[in-house]
Amino acid sequence: MEKLQLVSSxxxxxxxxxxxxxxSSELKCxxxxxxxxxPQAEGDVKLPVIFYLSGLTCTEQNFITKSGFQRYAxxxxxxxxxxxxSPRGVKVPGDDESWDFGVSAGFYVDATxxxxxxxxxxxxxxxxxxxxxxxxxxxxxxxxxxIGIMGHSMxxxxxxxxxxxxxxxxxxVSAFAPICNPIQGPWGQKALSGYLGEDKSKWADWDATELVxxxxxxxxxxxxxxxxxxxxxxxxxxxxxxLVEACRSVGVPVILNLREDYDHxxxxxxxxxxxxxxxxxxxxKS
Amino acid sequence: MEKLQLVSSxxxxxxxxxxxxxxSSELKCxxxxxxxxxPQAEGDVKLPVIFYLSGLTCTEQNFITKSGFQRYAxxxxxxxxxxxxSPRGVKVPGDDESWDFGVSAGFYVDATxxxxxxxxxxxxxxxxxxxxxxxxxxxxxxxxxxIGIMGHSMxxxxxxxxxxxxxxxxxxVSAFAPICNPIQGPWGQKALSGYLGEDKSKWADWDATELVxxxxxxxxxxxxxxxxxxxxxxxxxxxxxxLVEACRSVGVPVILNLREDYDHxxxxxxxxxxxxxxxxxxxxKS
Numbered sequence: 001m002e003k004l005q006l007v008s009s010x011x012x013x014x015x016x017x018x019x020x021x022x023x024s025s026e027l028k029c030x031x032x033x034x035x036x037x038x039p040q041a042e043g044d045v046k047l048p049v050i051f052y053l054s055g056l057t058c059t060e061q062n063f064i065t066k067s068g069f070q071r072y073a074x075x076x077x078x079x080x081x082x083x084x085x086s087p088r089g090v091k092v093p094g095d096d097e098s099w100d101f102g103v104s105a106g107f108y109v110d111a112t113x114x115x116x117x118x119x120x121x122x123x124x125x126x127x128x129x130x131x132x133x134x135x136x137x138x139x140x141x142x143x144x145x146x147i148g149i150m151g152h153s154m155x156x157x158x159x160x161x162x163x164x165x166x167x168x169x170x171x172x173v174s175a176f177a178p179i180c181n182p183i184q185g186p187w188g189q190k191a192l193s194g195y196l197g198e199d200k201s202k203w204a205d206w207d208a209t210e211l212v213x214x215x216x217x218x219x220x221x222x223x224x225x226x227x228x229x230x231x232x233x234x235x236x237x238x239x240x241x242x243l244v245e246a247c248r249s250v251g252v253p254v255i256l257n258l259r260e261d262y263d264h265x266x267x268x269x270x271x272x273x274x275x276x277x278x279x280x281x282x283x284x285k286s
Numbered sequence: 287m288e289k290l291q292l293v294s295s296x297x298x299x300x301x302x303x304x305x306x307x308x309x310s311s312e313l314k315c316x317x318x319x320x321x322x323x324x325p326q327a328e329g330d331v332k333l334p335v336i337f338y339l340s341g342l343t344c345t346e347q348n349f350i351t352k353s354g355f356q357r358y359a360x361x362x363x364x365x366x367x368x369x370x371x372s373p374r375g376v377k378v379p380g381d382d383e384s385w386d387f388g389v390s391a392g393f394y395v396d397a398t399x400x401x402x403x404x405x406x407x408x409x410x411x412x413x414x415x416x417x418x419x420x421x422x423x424x425x426x427x428x429x430x431x432x433i434g435i436m437g438h439s440m441x442x443x444x445x446x447x448x449x450x451x452x453x454x455x456x457x458x459v460s461a462f463a464p465i466c467n468p469i470q471g472p473w474g475q476k477a478l479s480g481y482l483g484e485d486k487s488k489w490a491d492w493d494a495t496e497l498v499x500x501x502x503x504x505x506x507x508x509x510x511x512x513x514x515x516x517x518x519x520x521x522x523x524x525x526x527x528x529l530v531e532a533c534r535s536v537g538v539p540v541i542l543n544l545r546e547d548y549d550h551x552x553x554x555x556x557x558x559x560x561x562x563x564x565x566x567x568x569x570x571k572s
Contacts, residue, residue: 010549010551010553011513011515011545011547011548011549011553011554011557012553012556012557013556013557014557017553065351065352065552066351066352068354068357068556070553070556070557071354071556071557227297229297259297261297262297263296263297265296266351267296267297267298267303267356268297270298270299270354270356270357271297271298271299271300271356271357
């Protein structure tokens with residue numbers, strides 16, 4: 001644990017909600033991440049882990065203060081890890097000019113375009129560096145064969161593409177209001193052109209709807225949760241129906257729960273995150 | 287409802303978390319309050335109400351975004367109302383010089399000292415103006431005989447003194463980390479001298495430990511929840527043992543749950559607020 005600095009620790013539902021910082025080699029800056037250690041982490045049994053990827057404008061704080069997930073993580077005995085949403089403090093020109101690109105909008109991709117390619121490597125950060133760091137630093141409590149992932153909005157996109165690009169890395173996946181087909185929506189087009197350049201053939205490598213058509217890994221069920229009153233859904237930023245259609249075309253099981261009148265906020269997430277924990281627990285603890 | 291302006295509405299656990307603003311006659315300014323209408327509010331039955339009073343530095347937002355109470359309110363069918371913590375935008379000289387006095391630190395008292403006495407009337411605002419406004423504006427769903435109150439820290443003090451000063455107004459009361467004996471602690475001494483002046487005989491009228499010794503209303507059980515790792519508890523700002531001793535001296539039932547290693551944050555509240563809803567529901571729905 002010598003690489004990690006403890007930022008905060010709060011007892012919650014019998015376990016501890018902690019935040020650590022560390023120097024990231026992928027992102028070349030200091031990063032915070034959260035980790036919830038449920039009460040079962042005091043015992044001798046190794047526990048499943050769920051990674052949670054947050055949406056635009058978030059830090060590692062939004063999810064741990066607003067979703068109420070700790071109750072369900074404590075009930076199921078699951079460790080939950082939440083990274084930040086972009087590199088911090090690296091001052092790339094233009095990184096703070098808009099809320100949907102640059103700082104707090106890393107989109108969980110590995111940028112290839114200058115000047116973003118040096119630091120904006122959130123894909124490798126989450127799926128390689130942090131994934132391995134958690135297993136090393138918390139090796140006494142983590143079961144490396146039982147790792148799942150979920151996320152919200154941009155982070156829902158991140159959870160889906162992380163799973164589909166890395167078959168077997170995550171045993172279970174779910175998403176709240178994910179950006180399902182970023183090459184077809186304004187947020188995704190801005191991010192993918194900005195981080196990857198104008199060659200659209202490269203964009204498909206970071207688009208869940210495109211990736212699922214080529215998926216050839218272990219059996220997987222995608223659980224999607226979408227508020228029907230979510231203005232970004234109505235504005236066609238999220239496009240879950242495109243992902244459902246792609247899944248059906250290739251026989252990948254998918255569940256889309258459309259929730260009447262729920263919006264894009266944490267009120268949607270907190271209402272249904274218990275169901276998502278049930279879904280992950282059933283897979284990870286089987 | 288013509289006096290109320292809807293600020294926001296979010297579906298949550300089948301009901302709606304709303305925020306309204308209104309012009310307060312007691313405080314002489316525009317105030318926000320939150321109201322959660324559980325799914326049962328769509329039916330024909332009138333529902334109990336719990337008022338929740340927040341702590342220092344809070345607005346009406348902290349509780350509704352961080353505590354996760356909506357799950358329990360929806361399970362029990364209870365309406366929950368959360369006022370702000372002080373007048374807003376009235377610009378009393380010195381009102382923003384410290385975090386524990388003035389703006390967001392109204393202490394739920396009626397100030398008698400200039401220049402605070404004009405606006406800083408949070409006691410009458412909560413227990414008279416807002417109490418009546420909720421019954422009038424939501425008369426179709428509120429059961430006026432089933433009203434309880436809870437709060438955190440400064441708001442725990444507010445819940446206790448509101449109940450003890452107004453016998454019968456609230457049928458049930460509980461508090462997280464309340465300031466139980468403000469005349470004996472630094473926060474309370476600063477607030478009470480600032481709002482009421484230096485005559486300490488007046489302070490006892492707003493101190494739960496003093497008030498309970500003279501309580502002569504309907505039978506009441508006080509439920510107190512205190513994190514043993516709370517630094518403000520350790521620093522003797524809160525003094526729950528003084529209130530417990532006073533209760534026992536006069537035979538008022540009191541429960542003090544001391545929670546090992548929990549702190550002063552919403553992580554403590556969110557962990558145990560389900561128990562508090564059970565406590566209130568048992569009384570209000572009997």
